[in-house]
Amino acid sequence: MFPERVELEDGLNLLLLQAHPTEAEEVPVAQADGRVLAEDIISKENIPPFDRSPYDGYALIAADTVHASQDTPVSLKVIEEVPAGYAPVHRLNPGQAIKILTGAPVPSGATAIVKYEDTNFTEKEVTIFSPCREGSNIVPLGEDVREGELVVEKGRLISPALVGLMAGLGYERVRVYRRLSAALLSTGDELVPIGETLQPGKIRNSSIYTIASYLERWGVKASMLGIEKDQAQRIAEKIREGLSDHDFIITTGGVSVGDYDMVLESLKILEAKILFWKVKMKPGMAFVGALWKGKFILALSGNPSAAAVSLFMLGKPLIQKMAGMKEYATEEIRVKMLDDFPKKSPSRRFLPGTLEIVDGEAWIRFARKQGNGMLNPMRDCEILGEIKAGSPPMTKGSIIRAYRFF
Numbered sequence: 001m002f003p004e005r006v007e008l009e010d011g012l013n014l015l016l017l018q019a020h021p022t023e024a025e026e027v028p029v030a031q032a033d034g035r036v037l038a039e040d041i042i043s044k045e046n047i048p049p050f051d052r053s054p055y056d057g058y059a060l061i062a063a064d065t066v067h068a069s070q071d072t073p074v075s076l077k078v079i080e081e082v083p084a085g086y087a088p089v090h091r092l093n094p095g096q097a098i099k100i101l102t103g104a105p106v107p108s109g110a111t112a113i114v115k116y117e118d119t120n121f122t123e124k125e126v127t128i129f130s131p132c133r134e135g136s137n138i139v140p141l142g143e144d145v146r147e148g149e150l151v152v153e154k155g156r157l158i159s160p161a162l163v164g165l166m167a168g169l170g171y172e173r174v175r176v177y178r179r180l181s182a183a184l185l186s187t188g189d190e191l192v193p194i195g196e197t198l199q200p201g202k203i204r205n206s207s208i209y210t211i212a213s214y215l216e217r218w219g220v221k222a223s224m225l226g227i228e229k230d231q232a233q234r235i236a237e238k239i240r241e242g243l244s245d246h247d248f249i250i251t252t253g254g255v256s257v258g259d260y261d262m263v264l265e266s267l268k269i270l271e272a273k274i275l276f277w278k279v280k281m282k283p284g285m286a287f288v289g290a291l292w293k294g295k296f297i298l299a300l301s302g303n304p305s306a307a308a309v310s311l312f313m314l315g316k317p318l319i320q321k322m323a324g325m326k327e328y329a330t331e332e333i334r335v336k337m338l339d340d341f342p343k344k345s346p347s348r349r350f351l352p353g354t355l356e357i358v359d360g361e362a363w364i365r366f367a368r369k370q371g372n373g374m375l376n377p378m379r380d381c382e383i384l385g386e387i388k389a390g391s392p393p394m395t396k397g398s399i400i401r402a403y404r405f406f
Contacts, residue, residue: 002274002275002276002277003275003276003277004276004277004278005277005278005279005280005285006276006278006279006280007279007280008279008280008281008313008314008348010276011275011276011279011287011289011314012313012314012317012318014275014276014289015275015289015296015314015317015318016317016318016321016328018275018291018296019296019318019321019322020322021038021177021321021322021323021324022177022178022179022180022247022322022323022324023177023178024038024039024175024176024177024178024324025038025175025176025177025178026173026174026175026176027173027174027176028172028173029163029166029167029171029172029173029174030163030167032158032163032166032174032176033158033159033160033163034157034158034219035157035158035176035177035179035219036155036156036157036158036176036177036219036323036324036325037152037153037154037155037156037157037158037174037175037176037177037324038154038175038176038177038324039154039174039175040150040152040153040154041150041151041152041166041169041171041174042148042149042150042151043145043146043147043148043149043150043151043169044147044169044170045147045169045170046141046142046145046146046147047142047143047144047145047165047168047169048139048141048142048143048144049141050105050106050141051105051106051138051139051140051141052103052104052105052106052138052139053100053101053102053103053104053106053113053137053138053139054102054113054137054139055102055113055115055116055137056100056101056102056115056116057099057100057113057114057115057116057118057119057137058076058078058097058098058099058100058113058114058116058119058121058126059082059092059097059098059100059106059107059110059112059113060076060092060096060097060098060110060111060112060113060114060126060128060132061092061093061094061096061109061110061111061112062111062112062131062132062133062134062135062136063094063111064076064094064095064128065112065114065128065130065131065132066131067131068128068129068130068131068132069129069130070129070130073120073127073128073129074127074128075125075126075127075128076095076096076097076125076126076127076128077095077096077097077124077125078096078097078098078099078121078122078123078124078125078126079092079096079097079098080098080099080107081098081099081100081101082098082099082100082101082104082105082107083101083104084101084102084103084104085103085104086104087105088104088105088106088107088108090107091107091108091109092107092108092109092110093109097126098110099121099126100113106138110138111134111135111138112132112133112134112135112136112137112138113136113137113138114126114128114132114136114137115137118130145165145168145169151165151166151169153326154324154326155324155325155326155327156325156326157325158174158176176324177323177324179219179220179221179323180219180220180221180247180248180319180322180323181220181221181222181223181245181246181247182215182220182221182222182223182246182247182248182249182250183223183225183241183242183243183246183248183249183250184208184211184212184215184222184223184224184225184242184249184250184251184252185225185226185228185235185238185239185242185249185250185251185252186205186208186224186226186227186228186251186252186253187227187228187229187230187235187251187252187253187254187262187263187302188227188229188230188252188253188254188302189229189230190202190203191203191204191205191227191253192204192205192227193205193226193227194206194209205227206304207252207302207303207304207307207308208224208252210304210307210308211250211252211300211307211308211311212224214308214311214312214316215250215319217406218316218319218320218323219323220319220323223242223246225238225241225242230254230261230262231262232262232263232265232266232269233266233269235251235254235262235263235266236266236267236269236270239251239266239267239270239292239297240270240292243292243293243295243297246295247295247296247322248295248296248297248298248319248322249295249296249297249298250298250299250300250311250315251263251297251298251299251300252299252300252301252302252307253301253302254299254302255277255286255287255288255299255300255301255302256286256301263288263299264277264288264299267288267290267292267297267299270292271292272290272291272292272297273290273291273292274288274289274290275289275290275291276288276289279310279314280347280348280389281309281310281313281347281348281349281350282306282347282348282349282350283301283303283305283306283309283310283350284300284301284306284307284309284310284313284314284350285301285306285347286300286301286303286306287299287300287301287310287314289314296318296322298311298314298315298318300315305352308381309350309352309384312330312384312403312405313330313350313384313403316330317329317330330403330404331403331404332401332402332403333362333383333401333402333403333404334362334399334400334401334402335355335362335363335364335383335385335399335400335401335402336361336362336363336364336397336398336399336400337363337364337366337385337394337395337396337397337398337399337400338356338358338363338364338365338366338396339365339366339396340393340394340395340396341366341387341393341394341398342393343393344391344392344393345387345388345389345390345391346389346390347389348386348387348388348389349386349387350384350385350386350387350403351364351366351367351384351385351386351387352366352367352381352383352384352405353365353366353367353381353382353383353384353385353402354367354380354381354382354383355382355383355402355404362402364383364385364400364402366385367379367380367381381405382404382405382406383402383403383404383405384402384403384405385400385401385402386400386401386402386403387400388400
């Protein structure tokens with residue numbers, strides 16, 4: 001037998017205990033954005049690789065300017081000009097200055113940089129009107145990254161800034177975890193393809209497109225297997241087909257207790273290992289987590305909002321662990337309610353809403369319509385607010401837990 005009606009956290013743990021990252025592969029750094037690092041990034045050099053100037057100005061010896069003032073300015077001989085991309089030729093001696101442009105290396109002997117606008121200058125001489133502090137306006141070697149430094153640990157999602165940082169460190173290629181692939185199967189006699197004319201009793205197969213879009217946003221390559229009727233043997237064959245060339249499969253529909261709910265029966269036909277059935281939450285109670293030949297089967301409700309919530313609360317952390325991410329837990333925050341919730345909550349509820357910042361505090365505004373069979377409430381969903389099981393009606397301003405939905 002298998003556990004039934006598990007707590008959300010227990011169901012998630014049952015899934016995560018069986019999850020392992022995909023294998024690693026090497027890709028050009030230019031193609032690494034949005035992938036997950038499979039190696040530590042160690043700096044092979046300093047950034048910047050030399051002391052440099054942050055401004056257009058003059059490199060000088062700070063001690064030469066100790067007595068500089070508006071009444072007694074100090075004039076220094078300009079011996080060279082150093083643009084960005086070129087190295088200085090001369091070493092500075094007392095009484096000398098070198099014209100330097102933004103990003104250029106600081107000349108040997110220089111101990112400060114003074115900005116153009118703080119001087120008077122000619123081609124051969126620069127005049128200083130106030131003392132310069134030792135080290136002022138000099139960006140030191142390795143200020144951004146030091147050679148040998150651990151820049152980022154494996155398991156991090158690569159951002160555009162990290163792509164640029166790796167390129168700046170000389171990484172032409174980088175090891176990342178292989179992108180996951182998922183098969184998506186819709187079940188139900190009532191479903192028809194989206195382009196087909198509706199007949200009495202039929203509905204369009206729409207929520208699978210929402211699921212596919214979420215997966216693509218999370219870096220998963222999603223393939224739709226179409227619609228299968230409520231026949232256990234045929235559903236089992238489709239699951240077997242989908243798992244033959246994908247990392248996992250997600251099904252929708254057929255996971256409740258009705259006469260036509262055949263997904264659980266199909267898993268028994270496959271002799272899949274059922275980890276649990278049903279979760280103590282609304283929406284999303286109807287859910288099966290299973291394994292077949294080491295690959296996950298996530299069977300979601302046919303109700304669009306229920307499918308989206310269970311995918312987010314159970315599927316996303318699992319997917320992120322399988323993708324190699326070090327931090328895969330759903331982000332939790334505390335928010336205040338901008339609306340009343342006038343009903344008692346015998347069960348644990350998750351309500352879609354938008355996140356609003358009011359006077360520096362985080363608030364949730366619930367979607368106007370709520371219902372397991374509705375997809376519209378999820379349309380603008382940024383955050384899921386949690387109403388604990390056993391809660392009485394709650395008023396505006398109540399503080400609840402919430403989960404960032406993206």
